[in-house]
Amino acid sequence: MYTIKKYNISHYDQWNEFVAESKNGTFLFHRDFMEYHSDRFQDFSLLVFQEKKLVALLPANRVENVLYSHQGLTYGGLVYSDKVKLSSVITAFGAVLRYLNENSIEKLHVKLIPAIYHKYPSDEFNYALFLANAKLVRRDSLCVIEMLNKLPFSRSRRGDIRKGYNNKLLIIEEPKFELFWNEILIPNMQNKHEVKPIHTVEEIIALHQKFPNNIRHFNVYHEGKIVAGTTVFITDRVAHPQHISGNKDKNKLGSLDFLYNHLITEVFKDVKYFDFGISNEEQGRKLNEGIIFWKESFGARTIVQDFYDVNTKDYTLLDHVFV
Known part of the structure; x- marks a missing residue:
């Protein structure tokens, strides 16, 4: 049902139009943004098709046998439309892992899109990661103000x-x-x-x-x-x-x-959230106390951004989910 294609310039318009209409994508995934540092990364972004219909994107770069989503971006993971349901995301992710495994990529490293950036509820990918036995390897803390409910x-x-x-x-x-x-x-x-x-x-x-x-x-x-x-x-x-x-x-x-x-x-009084970003060091294990004190004194409070490693051989775990 699903076909995976590696991004090339012929997909430029299709990719950008999909990002603009997606429920969890932002301008950071536009190809013009991603490619400003193309000289630093080996792009290995993927498009996921269900038959001939584009249903998901994975902005990514490759380093030897590891795929990152994407090292040059603040966040990443599967990007999909509001019409895609949970079962489709699970199946599509299984197809992505299989494709990576068949292309000698042993591990996928994911830094999730924080939920405040989603236009609609979009944690389907988070659940699919759990099903694939993804390992939490880092957790950053973001200081955020909910603008309509400020402290x-x-x-x-x-x-x-x-x-x-x-x-x-x-x-x-x-x-x-x-x-x-x-x-x-x-x-x-x-x-x-x-x-x-x-x-x-x-x-x-x-x-x-x-x-x-x-x-x-x-x-x-x-x-x-x-x-x-x-x-x-x-x-x-x-x-x-x-x-x-x-x-x-x-x-x-x-x-x-x-x-x-x-x-x-x-x-920015009319935006939904004001995100001061992280105050972490050493892969999330240390917290800069002075910086977070300053951010929290504006009424900002903590949400987290998670990072996962997935073994691509575990695509088989997604074959037997539905009962």
């Missing part, structure tokens, strides 16, 4: 927001990525963690040009000089800060608190 900001946050007003900070939404990257983000990440941003400035500029409604950027100024900023990724239901940083005076000026008060109470 109050803490007293300390309110005090730091007032600093921003008292210091007459100015927030401007503008695509001045180079200014933020070169003056704030890169120096901060280098000084604190000796790492680089996950996107180069050239990459984020190119992505913004392709997805101007999904990628928005805000800079904060004090007396005409940039002091902080953030780049926000927006999906149908979620606003997620992808990059955030302030200069060494951020606590004195209240720049980040002032900025995030503006984003939460004004700019």
Whole structure:
């Protein structure tokens, strides 16, 4: 009943149209987003057909005998339409595992799409993973605000927001990525963690040009000089800060608190969720206490994102599920 095809450029329009109409896909699965870092990954994305009808996608890349869904994306797994039912997802996933096994891929590593990003209930894949004896190998904690049911900001946050007003900070939404990257983000990440941003400035500029409604950027100024900023990724239901940083005076000026008060109470007040992202290190085993304290002081609370390993030979476990 099911046929698996490896993605190629002839599927470009079909893939993107399916993502746009899916119940659990976001713009991160659009081929224009996935391929900005195609030089770093061996793409092995799959399309699942039931007879001639496309019913699911798996954004993925291959490293030797392991398939990842997808290492260059924040989340992944099977993407499907609202018309696909649980039994079809189970059977389709079994077909995917069989295909991988027949192509000498021994393991599938999955980082699930957090439920807040689903347009409709979409945990069919989670259940299929359980049936295939998938092993939980990592769990990250995301700090999230449900915007229509917000908790109050803490007293300390309110005090730091007032600093921003008292210091007459100015927030401007503008695509001045180079200014933020070169003056704030890169120096901060280098000084604190000796790492680089996950996107180069050239990459984020190119992505913004392709997805101007999904990628928005805000800079904060004090007396005409940039002091902080953030780049926000927006999906149908979620606003997620992808990059955030302030200069060494951020606590004195209240720049980040002032900025995030503006984003939460004004700019993104009508979205379903505001996702601060993770505060984890070491594959989810460690928690950055200072960062999570800051996020929770805005009223954010925890949901989890799970990561699983599946042995592809276990596709046979999905052959005998239905009674």
